[in-house]
Amino acid sequence: MDAMGYTEHGFRHANLVGKIGYQVLHRLGFTEREAQLACVAGYLHDVGNALARDAHGQTGGVLVYQSLRDRVQGADLMPIIAAIANHEEAEGTAVSPISAAVILADKSDVHRSRVRKAVNVDRDIHDRVNYAVEQSFLRVDSDARTVSLELTIDTTISQVMEYFEIFLGRMQMCRFAAEAVEARFRLVINGQELLA
Structure with a gap:
């Protein structure tokens, strides 16, 4: 991934996605087992990048199935694979x-x-937008049933519009994902609510 110029997809990202995945379900009142499975799937979600960037979700699902099918019960394995593949x-x-x-x-x-x-921030919009984000926090409010992505963006590095240029599809996916856990997705950038 580094040689191809992609953002970091290593252990830091894997650990973070696993921990946040667990917290999302835990805070929204899902079972401990579901939260644990989200943690495992989150940790493993990008493993398909070891073989190919394109369709790495599906590739990762197959890899995890092949690796864990004899060690993990199907009732636990299938939700992990589905989460990775999707x-x-x-x-x-x-x-x-x-x-x-x-x-x-x-x-x-x-x-x-x-x-x-x-050094690539001037040439690469993905690097520029990521570099401009000084703080990122996913806040789960169980009482209000909201999942809020709160970002602080240095607009001297990247304008908020550039964030939407590359991440609009991801934010739409987050909105649908929040609905799947019976919550509402919010996007807050520099203290301003932009999606609710």
Whole structure:
């Protein structure tokens, strides 16, 4: 991924997506088992990148199935595989609360720390937008049944419009994912609610 110029998709991202996926379901009152499965799926969601960037969700689902089919019960394995296979906006959708949690966790990881080479920010819109994000937090409010992505963007580096140029599809996917866990998705940038 580094050689191809993509943002960071390593252990930091995997750990974060697993932890956030767990928290989304835990805070919204899903079972402990569902939250744990979201954690596992979140940690493994990008494993398909080891073979191919395109369709890495489906590739990852197959890899995880092949690796875990003799070790994990089908009732636990299938939701993990489905979440991995459906986490990308090009070919995925929230097919369960577990997959919804993985989508929300994955798409919320936009941050300066994901940029591998800051020298590329002038040339690459993905690096520029990620580098401009100083803070990113996915807030789950169980009482209001909202999942809010709260971003602080340095607009001297990237305008908010550039965020939407590259992430609008992801934000739509987050909205549908929130609905799959009976919540409402909110996007708050620099203190202003832009999607509700």
